[in-house]
Amino acid sequence: xRALLAVWLLLVALPAWAQGVQVQLEPSKLQxxxxxxxxxxxxxEKTRGAPQVxxxxxxxxxxxxxxxxxxxNGFDRLLVYAYRYRVRPLREGTFDxxxxxxxxxxxxxxxxxxxxxxxxxxxxxxxxxEVKAGFxxxxxxxxxxxxxxxxxxxRQPTMGVDWRFPDxxxxxxxxxxxxxxxxxxxxxxxxxxxxxxxxxVPFVVDGVGDLTQPGALVTVRIPVGDxxxxxxxxxxxxxxxxxxxxxxARRLPDAPPGFEGLVGDLQVRGKLDKPRAxxxxxxxxxxxxxxxxxxxxxxPPELPATDGISVYGLDGVVEAWVRxxxxxxxxxxxxxxxxxxxxxxxxxxxxxxAFSPSQGRYVTHRVSPGTLTVTEGREQAVDVESFxxxxxxxxxxxxxxxxxxxxxxxxxxxxxxGVAPVAGGLFALPxxxxxxxxxxxxxxxxxxxxxxxxxxxxxxxxxxADLPEDRLERLAALDAVMRQALAEKVGVPxxxxxxxxxxxxxPADLAExxxxxxxxxxxxxxxxGPSDGLxxxxxxxxxxxxx
Amino acid sequence: xxxxxxxxxxVLAVPSSAGALSDGAAAFEAGELDxxxxxxxxxxxxxxxxxxxxxxxGNAWYRKGDLPRAVACYRAAQRLRPRDGNVHHNLALARSExxxxxxxxxxxxxxxxxxxxxxxGLLGVIATGAGSAAAVVWRRRRVSGMAALAxxxxxxxxxxxxxxxxxxxxxxxxxxxxxxxxxxxxxxPEAGARDALPPGSEVRVLNRSGDFLLVExxxxxxxxxxxNAVFAPGS
Numbered sequence: 001x002r003a004l005l006a007v008w009l010l011l012v013a014l015p016a017w018a019q020g021v022q023v024q025l026e027p028s029k030l031q032x033x034x035x036x037x038x039x040x041x042x043x044x045e046k047t048r049g050a051p052q053v054x055x056x057x058x059x060x061x062x063x064x065x066x067x068x069x070x071x072x073n074g075f076d077r078l079l080v081y082a083y084r085y086r087v088r089p090l091r092e093g094t095f096d097x098x099x100x101x102x103x104x105x106x107x108x109x110x111x112x113x114x115x116x117x118x119x120x121x122x123x124x125x126x127x128x129x130e131v132k133a134g135f136x137x138x139x140x141x142x143x144x145x146x147x148x149x150x151x152x153x154x155r156q157p158t159m160g161v162d163w164r165f166p167d168x169x170x171x172x173x174x175x176x177x178x179x180x181x182x183x184x185x186x187x188x189x190x191x192x193x194x195x196x197x198x199x200x201v202p203f204v205v206d207g208v209g210d211l212t213q214p215g216a217l218v219t220v221r222i223p224v225g226d227x228x229x230x231x232x233x234x235x236x237x238x239x240x241x242x243x244x245x246x247x248x249a250r251r252l253p254d255a256p257p258g259f260e261g262l263v264g265d266l267q268v269r270g271k272l273d274k275p276r277a278x279x280x281x282x283x284x285x286x287x288x289x290x291x292x293x294x295x296x297x298x299x300p301p302e303l304p305a306t307d308g309i310s311v312y313g314l315d316g317v318v319e320a321w322v323r324x325x326x327x328x329x330x331x332x333x334x335x336x337x338x339x340x341x342x343x344x345x346x347x348x349x350x351x352x353x354a355f356s357p358s359q360g361r362y363v364t365h366r367v368s369p370g371t372l373t374v375t376e377g378r379e380q381a382v383d384v385e386s387f388x389x390x391x392x393x394x395x396x397x398x399x400x401x402x403x404x405x406x407x408x409x410x411x412x413x414x415x416x417x418g419v420a421p422v423a424g425g426l427f428a429l430p431x432x433x434x435x436x437x438x439x440x441x442x443x444x445x446x447x448x449x450x451x452x453x454x455x456x457x458x459x460x461x462x463x464x465a466d467l468p469e470d471r472l473e474r475l476a477a478l479d480a481v482m483r484q485a486l487a488e489k490v491g492v493p494x495x496x497x498x499x500x501x502x503x504x505x506x507p508a509d510l511a512e513x514x515x516x517x518x519x520x521x522x523x524x525x526x527x528x529g530p531s532d533g534l535x536x537x538x539x540x541x542x543x544x545x546x547x
Numbered sequence: 548x549x550x551x552x553x554x555x556x557x558v559l560a561v562p563s564s565a566g567a568l569s570d571g572a573a574a575f576e577a578g579e580l581d582x583x584x585x586x587x588x589x590x591x592x593x594x595x596x597x598x599x600x601x602x603x604x605g606n607a608w609y610r611k612g613d614l615p616r617a618v619a620c621y622r623a624a625q626r627l628r629p630r631d632g633n634v635h636h637n638l639a640l641a642r643s644e645x646x647x648x649x650x651x652x653x654x655x656x657x658x659x660x661x662x663x664x665x666x667x668g669l670l671g672v673i674a675t676g677a678g679s680a681a682a683v684v685w686r687r688r689r690v691s692g693m694a695a696l697a698x699x700x701x702x703x704x705x706x707x708x709x710x711x712x713x714x715x716x717x718x719x720x721x722x723x724x725x726x727x728x729x730x731x732x733x734x735x736p737e738a739g740a741r742d743a744l745p746p747g748s749e750v751r752v753l754n755r756s757g758d759f760l761l762v763e764x765x766x767x768x769x770x771x772x773x774x775n776a777v778f779a780p781g782s
Contacts, residue, residue: 065657068635070643079639157767159742183766221741235741402640403633405606406599407572411590413597413627417715420668424708427672430679431701434686 020045023098025115026184027196028324030089032122033189037064038085038097040112044078045104051083051112052102056095059117060088086187089119115324122189129154131242132198133216136325139248140205141357143263145174145294145327146247148213151198152240155188156222159235161197164217170207170249175296177202177320177327200322204294208251215242252355256362258301262354264293264329270350270367272337278375279339285347285369287333293354295320295331303335304348308374312336339374346371457494460485460542467535475525478538479518485545486514510544517541568600575607583607596781598627602634604780609641615747617641619722619778622651622749626719629660645747650765652720652751664715671707674700721762721779723748728777730770734759741770750777 022041030036038061040051055061064084089095098114133150140146148168152161173179181199188194205211221235252263266289273284287300295318303311316333339345349368356363458466463481467474487497490505499518503511517537523529571586587604590596605620621638628634642648658667678700685693723744731738734756744750750762750772759771 067651068639070639079636159768402606402609403636405572405575405603407569409568409599410597411566411568411587411600412593412595414665415595415715416665417663417668417711420665420672420708421705421712423672424668424675424705427676427679428701428705431675431682431697434679434682434697437686 020110021051021102021112023112023115025087025097025117025324026182027186028116029118029120030087030186031120031189032089032092034122034194035086035088035187035189036117037184038087038115040083040085042081042083042102042104044080045106045108045110046079046081047102047104051100053085053097053100053112056097058089058091058093058119059095059097060086060090061097062086062088087117088187088189089117092119092121094118128156128222129218129220129238129240131216131218131240133242134245135247138246139250141250141263141355141360142205142208142252143261143294143355144205144249144357145202145264145292145329146171146205147200147202147322147325147327148245149198149200149325150216150242151196152218152220154195154197154220154222155192156195158195158197159221159223160219162219164219166213166216166245168203168213170205170209170211171203172206174202174204174294174320174327176294176318177322177329180322200325202320202322202327205247205249208249211247211249213245213247215244217241253362255355256353256364258351259353259355259362260298260301262293262295262298262352263357264291264354265356265358266291266293266352266354266363266365268352268365268367270369272369272372275371276373276375277339279342281339283337283339283372285335285337287335287350287352287367289329289331289333289352291329291354292327293329295329298331300333300352301350303337303350303369306345306348308339308341308343308345309347309372310338310340312338337369337372339372342374342376344371344373460488460546464539464542471531472525475521475531475534478535479521479525482514482517482521482538482542482545485542489545513544514541568597568603571603571607575603575610580607580611584611591780594781596623598624598631598634601627601780602631602637605637605641609637613724614641614645615722615724616778618645618747618749619720619724620780622720622722623779623781626659627663629663642747647745648747648749649744651749652763652765659714664711668708668711668715671704671709671711674704674707676704678702678704719752719779719782720749721752721760721777721782723750723772723776724778725776728772730762730768730772731759732770734761734771736773738771742768744768752777752779752782 020043022043024039024041026037026039040053042051050063050066053061062085064086066081066083068079068081070079087097095117096114097117098112100112101109102112103109130153131151132153133148136147136149148171150163150165152158152163179199179201181197183197186194186196217239218241219237219239222238224234224236269288269290271286271288273286277283285303289295289300298318299313299316302313303309312335314334314336316331318329318331320327320329322328337347347369349366352365352367354363354365355361460481463477463484467477483497483499484494486499486502487494490497490502492502503514506514517534520529520534520537524531524534567586567590571583574580574583574586584604584607587600587607590600591604601620601624605617605624608614608620609617618638618641621634621641624631624634625638642651662670678697681693681697681700684690685697723746726746728744728746728748730741730744732741733739744764748764750764752760752762753769754761755774756771758774760774760777761769761771762777763769
């Protein structure tokens, strides 16, 4: 069992999606502040530029690059355009990403499916290695498909991850539905990265009772310290064990007649490709079964015998995927009906009995081809070719061909990037010269301005702020400052100032106060008069002159 | 005019070696894949192969069923012909047929999908020249806003030439060929094994020591590998 699982896990591939748009969210559960990844796959079609996606309120989406690859859907190879986005939730809640209308270059349009993002509060857990594993349900019915999901979270880049899974006693892998492997990194919002590796494997419940499985064991090598000599790191080995995964399987109730082991919630459709046909003309009737049941090896019941119709069965096609933790299977079972006589033929219904796990009971699905009107036509024996080996119809995807050679052109080229910095430097020389001249001119201007500033006489305020300490020198300076203030007031150069004449041009009261102050100054300077309060008086007069 | 003369000079300096391409193409179309490879491979190994030559050689390896070598040639061609849909197409085709290989290293800067490092360098030189012209005009006529335009063009142009040089001469991508490759702790054959990469894995070359290369795959797993175990045409 484990060997089989190991082989399956090597089959790493994109899910085999049908043509159109798919959205993959990694992971589907994030903590607030963490950053995950969303990839929009355009399968078999493309758009002009990246598809226009919008984020719901509370989530930030940022485009993070694209790539393309091809995949096979069983019939054709389809070109897949993958557009990656960083997803960062800003608050708790449940958000639906998808539902965008996307228009392809072919003119067709499609709506992107919706993926649900669950955002939980930030958890400060700092466990370096963590293993999580479990089934998507804890109780199941015998024959039901369950998904075993396993995940390793590590806060360091890992090397040599080695999983040891339990024996899965009482379970068997489905034959269709390739196990999904996923590998991505989540930014934890604090500058760290959580590397996540894991996957999902579908199993059919094959036993009853307690099918609890032991925890998965993983061995991983984790880097220690910084890269040393030669750019490599030392590694230490870590082992981690997940919790046991509970699962209880219940036996199915007594089955009604016609039950052929189909367990799952299903939708059944039947489609007749045309309602009218000529005698001898083949009409295709396809029964399509969609749901979460294991359809491997199952065939719908034969159409009951009907007079005037021969029925031929073709091989059915069963596909299955594991998506968002669910098992989605689809089976198409074609039948060829060949009428042998004209008239209106009421075709009988086919009954498909399945056990529905969600309802806990058997459900009968009836699907009827309906009525077929048969006209006279190709009157011939019913001689139907074998359809069994016929290639199924193309799914309509872009057919991928190998693109051929170039027949002409140079086989060698000159690498321009090597000379670009030198050429760029040469071409920049005129600009640098202009810049240099501009800088020189600016410096010259600044110097001249500074020199001019140094040459001018100090202002009244500057002189008042820089009075000498010595009494007589201070009184002389106050006299000079008051003279300068008077000269500025009457608008004559200081050297041309005639004090008495200037005072006559001022209001009489101000002129009188100035004269009094000057006399007091002269007495203090030349006749040892008192100087108390003189400086304040001078400052007051200067202030009056400045008004 | 000076730019045109520079480009013309560079083009004329290229040896006229179209013969290898067309001779190989004729052999390829005649179904002589080995002969086509024999004609193309020396031209690639001579250095500075063109994107077309690498693409054609990739096609020959693809037809021979050697997908890892085809992927290596297409990757190298993609670097030189980023707007060539045929290269992207055949690379995707070859990758789709490889099983179990990790995602390729990446992502690469967005501009590399639009132009080569050489084209970006040329654009940078042109912008720098335009910036210089704008600076001279501003010097003579003092046109409003011209100084800012000149500064932006010169700074942007020089930055572009630097980015182009860094991207063009930066580490290339090699592909594991022939057999699974063991990543080792040190550049010695007896050094401890770290992990294994299947043929077709694309790895970024980070360093070189003797006959060994330090490589990193798309999952940031690093290790030393023998130089002859990976294929990186034209590097």
